[in-house]
Amino acid sequence: MTDKSDTVGNANTTESKDEKDTAPGAVTDVENIEDETTVAPTRLAEILLDRMTGKLGTEGEILERGRLYQAAIGPALQEALFKATGLEIDVRAAEIHTGRRRKLWSDLNPGKAFCTAWIRGWSSELGYFCGTSIVGSLVECLLGGADPDSIKPTERPMSGIELDMSLMVFEQLNEVLKASVWAKNPEKARAAVSPAEVKIPDIEDDPFIDSHSAAIGFNLEFGPIVAPLFIVAPQSVLLKTRPVRHAALKLAEMKAQADWKQRLGKRVAGSTIRLEARIGLDTMKLSEIGRLKLGDVLPFSEETGARVMLRGNGKDIYTCALGRSGHRYMVQIESAAGTDDNWKKQFS
Numbered sequence: 001m002t003d004k005s006d007t008v009g010n011a012n013t014t015e016s017k018d019e020k021d022t023a024p025g026a027v028t029d030v031e032n033i034e035d036e037t038t039v040a041p042t043r044l045a046e047i048l049l050d051r052m053t054g055k056l057g058t059e060g061e062i063l064e065r066g067r068l069y070q071a072a073i074g075p076a077l078q079e080a081l082f083k084a085t086g087l088e089i090d091v092r093a094a095e096i097h098t099g100r101r102r103k104l105w106s107d108l109n110p111g112k113a114f115c116t117a118w119i120r121g122w123s124s125e126l127g128y129f130c131g132t133s134i135v136g137s138l139v140e141c142l143l144g145g146a147d148p149d150s151i152k153p154t155e156r157p158m159s160g161i162e163l164d165m166s167l168m169v170f171e172q173l174n175e176v177l178k179a180s181v182w183a184k185n186p187e188k189a190r191a192a193v194s195p196a197e198v199k200i201p202d203i204e205d206d207p208f209i210d211s212h213s214a215a216i217g218f219n220l221e222f223g224p225i226v227a228p229l230f231i232v233a234p235q236s237v238l239l240k241t242r243p244v245r246h247a248a249l250k251l252a253e254m255k256a257q258a259d260w261k262q263r264l265g266k267r268v269a270g271s272t273i274r275l276e277a278r279i280g281l282d283t284m285k286l287s288e289i290g291r292l293k294l295g296d297v298l299p300f301s302e303e304t305g306a307r308v309m310l311r312g313n314g315k316d317i318y319t320c321a322l323g324r325s326g327h328r329y330m331v332q333i334e335s336a337a338g339t340d341d342n343w344k345k346q347f348s
Helices: 017-022 041-052 059-085 101-108 132-144 160-181 235-240 251-256 260-269 286-290
Strands: 090-100 112-119 123-131 191-193 212-222 225-234 275-279 307-312 315-325 328-336
Touching: 059 090, 059 160, 059 212, 059 235, 090 101, 101 123, 101 212, 101 225, 112 132, 112 160, 123 132, 123 160, 132 160, 132 212, 132 225, 160 191, 160 225, 212 235, 225 235, 275 315, 307 328
Parallel strands: none
Antiparallel strands: 090 212, 112 123, 112 191, 123 225, 212 225, 275 307, 307 315, 315 328
């Protein structure tokens, strides 16, 4: 698709030294910054060969190209996420790291969802990482109607619904990246992402070569939450392809990715919810509770009688009446516990 002369896109790469010094993040790569006069001759020959063939860039080249990708992808991704969710998620440039792909993947994996991706004619060895804190918060807002400013970041294992949400983020990122590297007719370029996971594959199951790569970072800001998002791609494709600045997605492409909401809805409808029935009893003094023994009988509350609150996942659903059918106790649903019966949205 491209040659080594940067034929894709038309973004301006002119930057002053001051701009490079003040841009967010920094490039870190032992291979790029070590004194090549101190390495073994064989190792030095490999580095020189990789640089001559375009597989390995210098620190300055990767930093400059990484900033171009951040400038091209950031605004378009922010727009795409808003169109897909209706929520304002700020996308800002963050760190740029370089090194061998496997090491970058291992360093970025903790606390993040992960997927592989490919863009035909550009690269089949892409890796995406997204912080789990923002994924859970998006699920909470979209399914439970929570206020983004009131959400508190939590670190916990991801649920199936949250993995679906992270896949939505990765799909939007992949479409924006595709539009950035395919300046002409991006809608004709094929691209896809793998199912989201919480762990990178073991080295024996890793299908990709351990290429010289770069991790281009962004910060996703949503309410009080700031979560990292990274693209890990071979340096060879980054160096040969100049991205298009702010390559906005077309309406057809946005609609093609919009089915994630239906997937989340099916996940919610198919979720297994543990129910519990709580019965209010009369109040007792602490001294009386301390004298309780086996065989004591406690009465129902005089005010509510045998009223039962049906709960699921710690949330009130219905008020019920206690009854009995044969040898089994039952509850009969009487009314919704909340102001409406649209309680499914609370289960995230």
